[in-house]
């Protein structure tokens with residue numbers, strides 16, 4: 001029976017499609033796009049069934065819908081497609097690995113371990129004084145697009161500098177600080193805001209921006225809430241709220257150790 005003949009290439013094909021669907025689902029999980037995705041998935045299943053049953057009229061109508069549908073999907077999923085490509089780009093950042101800069105500058109991504117303690121202890125102090133802060137630590141991707149939205153600083157990490165940036169009357173306290181290769185690269189940076197609907201109801205734009213940057217890049221971020229003084233950590237579009245100083249330090253150390 002030729003109907004059940006399965007070649008190796010068919011298995012590879014199935015695994016590839018499953019992998020793509022898994023990634024797409026992971027990317028849009030928790031956003032309104034997941035409902036559209038399920039709708040499209042159901043439509044494709046229905047279309048394949050019509051084709052298998054060789055129903056001419058319904059098949060012809062659905063064929064036309066599918067042709068237009070591809071363009072419609074690109075328009076509807078534009079932010080998700082953009083996010084997916086950005087994520088791919090930042091994970092396999094070939095440009096950074098082979099840049100001329102990397103020959104001269106220490107190219108160790110993330111943060112050096114001895115600089116994590118002062119950073120975390122700054123967060124603890126900001127938390128005690130209920131000073132709002134948003135700090136992004138880059139990993140593979142340098143986030144230059146976002147660095148450009150703020151003021152370039154390029155200074156060694158120091159408690160005094162971080163505290164004066166987030167001091168309420170400082171012109172740089174609005175927006176995010178970006179730490180890149182163990183340096184405070186920029187302050188006052190504007191980040192993409194997450195559309196995730198699973199975020200706690202009481203958090204606002206600072207937390208959404210902290211989550212947003214970790215959804216579209218491989219960076220991690222820390223928030224100190226101005227309202228409650230609570231410290232939170234974000235990685236891969238996931239948030240860990242109300243952390244103690246030790247828990248926050250552990251999260252940062254782990255995320256720097258796991259740079260792929």
Ligand SMILES: Nc1ncnc2c1ncn2[C@@H]1O[C@H](COP(=O)(O)OP(=O)(O)OP(=O)(O)O)[C@@H](O)[C@H]1O
Pocket residue numbers: 132133134173174175176189190191192193202203204205206207208209224225226227228
């Ligand atoms: N897109 C963004 N990129 C960077 N920073 C942002 C962005 N949106 C808001 N912020 C920062 O968040 C601040 C507003 O925080 P908001 O009170 O809305 O958030 P929150 O999550 O409730 O934080 P908090 O608990 O500190 O009040 C702004 O003053 C600004 O500094």
